[in-house]
Amino acid sequence: MAKKRILFVCATGIATSTVVEEKVCDYLRAQGIDFEADQRNVGSVPSIGNDFDLIVASTQVPYDIDAPVISGLPFLTGIGADETLEKIKDVLAK
Numbered sequence: 001m002a003k004k005r006i007l008f009v010c011a012t013g014i015a016t017s018t019v020v021e022e023k024v025c026d027y028l029r030a031q032g033i034d035f036e037a038d039q040r041n042v043g044s045v046p047s048i049g050n051d052f053d054l055i056v057a058s059t060q061v062p063y064d065i066d067a068p069v070i071s072g073l074p075f076l077t078g079i080g081a082d083e084t085l086e087k088i089k090d091v092l093a094k
Contacts, residue, residue, distance in 0.1 A: 002034075007038050007040060007054070010041070020072035024075070043091055049065040058073055061086055072084075
């Protein structure tokens with residue numbers, strides 16, 4: 001399977017996306033999934049979003065793009081994090 005590209009976004013591209021990225025990347029490495037990650041602010045999504053296999057966002061993504069978007073909020077609240085990790089794994093397996 002080809003290396004998957006994941007974009008992590010939040011309002012500024014600094015704070016909450018860092019927390020989400022660390023948790024998701026640790027999980028994906030443990031699962032043996034080959035990926036590369038990038039982290040940006042949500043405003044960059046229209047210009048680069050379609051270059052990624054998945055976007056994990058801790059804010060609303062109000063743009064029409066081809067890449068699937070999964071909410072990263074469960075990694076900040078702790079509610080539903082395991083289910084979200086499974087959903088991310090499923091999307092990347094396609």
